[in-house]
Amino acid sequence: MASEITEQYLKVVYNLTEDGVAAKTTDMAKTLGVTPASVTQMLHKLARDGYVKHEPYRGTVLSPKGKRLAKKIARRHRILERFLNDVVGVGVDVGHDQACKMEHSLGKEAEETLCKMMNHPLYCPHGKKIPKCERAVECEKCIEDGVRLSDLEEGNEAVVSHLVSRDKEELCRILAMGFVPGTRLRIEKKLPMGGPIIVDLRGARIAIAREIGAVLHVTRQGSG
């Protein structure tokens, strides 16, 4: 496993080479807040490990191996920024600093759930593209594949992850009742003969038709 400092460097190279040009040592030094000399030293180490290729007078580019790792870190960074900005509500700058620290410890599963929870964001708050995850499924497919409220069994607990509906009124109606992403709920009862699902939402009981239940995508939680 790569060290944190390696990840940090690779991410910076990734950011600087996104437009297809090679990264300059001086730019890297400025971004990282270190001297160009220490950057050069670190790049030698990275090149030895096969993460980057350093070409004198042109700059640094990522090797395929380095690119894969860098992409993963950049993805985590940008998803975290999105999360810190949209859900937690801290500003863009604070979000960036926090994300820089959190990106190295974010696990794969948490990253995937965050992505789903925020309905597969495409851009970070700075407007940079969030790299796709390594899973073989299409993003669209991934959204559709999620567990629907109507798929849950009695007694299951889940958290609303996102809503899939083209009908604005329906969307508003569901939201106003309190089914916003991130809300925990429990299936109390599924009535027979295609009857409604009875959901416990913040202590309120709501009867919801199965077809409306299909709009709500959820993430299962351990039942208890």
Place this chain on the structure above:
Amino acid sequence: MKISLAGNPNVGKSVIFGKLTGVGVISSNYPGTTVEYREGRASFAGMTIDVMDLPGSYSLAGNTEDERVATDMLYDQRPDVVIDVMDATRLERNLVLLFELIESGYSVVAALNMHDLAAKTGLSIDVHKLETILKISVVPTVAVKDEGVDELLHAAIQLKPRSTFQVRYDSHTEEMLSKLTSMLRQDDWRIPLRFVALRLLTGDHRIMEAAGERVTIEAERLSELFEEQHGESLIVHIGRDRFGEAGRIAREVVTQTQPSRRRTVSDLTIRPSTGIPILLLVLASTFLVLVFGGGAIERVLVGAYQDLARGFFDDIEAGASSTYLSGAYEGVYISIEAMLAIVIPYILVFYIMLSLLEDTGYLVRVVSLLDGIMHRIGLHGRAIIPIVVGYGCNVPAILATRAMGSKRERLILATLITISVPCSAQTAIIVGTVGNYAGAWWALLLFGIMLALLLVLGFVLHRVIKFEPSGLFLEIPELRMPTLRQTVGKTYIRVKEFLTIAFPLLLMGSIVLEMLMSEGILQRLVDPAEPFMVGVLGLPAITVVALIFGILRKEMALQMLMVLFGTSSLALVLTNAQIFTFALVMAIFMPCLAAIAVLIREFGVKNAGAITAASIAIAIAFGAVSNIILRWAL
């Protein structure tokens, strides 16, 4: 001064409205009782205050009929103060509507209603802290017990400047808001620019029109860009921020002092294995109380009345100067007797039962329980509420169909209610005749036939008018113990109408009939109907008069029958088979004038005419079949 009452459904707005204005309104423990707004007047501290009760809504976005009415009223009327009635036990969700009210620039006062219930479930709410956070007055109330209502009105007339509280949206949303507000001028708007910008971003057509093309296009562009970047609709995003804020506030002011109890009794009513037997038990006991309880009350009342008043009326009739006058006296005597025989025993008892069912919140459980079955007849479970209301009176039931999703659903439901749901007056006829003379089983059979008609008719209409019923989406309230005061108040409002409108009509009708009968004119008038009445329905020709008077008001049919035969014991003049056929025809036969009027208003003359014609045809067909079968069987 104008005050509006707003709030989520089923939080007690109507009760507070009633307390403020003294206007009798009917509240129920289920959402959607108020389909139209109501106005009333309150006097307080020497001021006259116009109070408006808005339909319950979860938001101001106008997504359902109720919400549209509420939002339009708020926008058009610009009340001086909006009282937001909140359910203290569901503070978090109730706060979201409050945010919207504050955002839209009203001077808001919050009523923290059902405060006692919150305390009982172990919730303690720091009202002072809530006031500090929201920067508005918050008054704890228990509307059904009249607690805090005066304080609420007192807080409302202070006309505090509008709160500066703001929901914090995420930075991207805020950025878009400030961009849009910079393009608008406050002088052009009566509402805060921030709210205008919010509505523009969420696509409110009314605001978009008022804002003009330039800003609208920019708002659409921003919101599309947002969706593209976040992969999530801005509407969802804003909703999440509001609920996030509401959750934060709720966590700050609410403390759970004791663990909340698990619900047990109320679970049993929803679980099909226990819920269906409970439902049958409730239906059976309602029926039994109505037939046997009503019957017993009737015998006591009518017996006492005959003992007391017969002699008196005999004397004045004997002293009358003409046969017309003695006829008129007899009319008065019988009208009072009919009133005692129908209204008090059956209609009163029925409304007491209905109000108990409503106030406990049991009806909504039935809605969820029967949703699956209702889908088979093209309706969703929510249709149960208008249907049950229809067993009281068809007029509010037809209005209540507005809560249904589509126009087609409404039409199907209104047709079913008008034709196959006997209203309390029709029920009084069924129970007071068939139940009384032929026996409870026959009355049960008749209700069974009506229920079968409802299902078959629904099934057929569903096939003919093909469409998908919209889905059920409804909050189930906690079961509550109904209070005596509420039950009495509600029953009084409902029965009062019979005494003030129906009784004078009955009185007039019977006097006219008695006078016509005393000279034998009536007999000549009904002669042409004889072949039809006797031949097809097997009823005496004179009963046609009862059918016709029944159009005015249903309870008049039975009343007229008593006047026509000159007795309240119909068993002396009609066979059980005839009584059964008469009641069956009456139960289906054309809607009363009030119902026709409301059908025309809601669905147009053509549809109302079709429903009326269908009801007459079905009534005659059922009457003829019943006549043939009963004549053959008995």
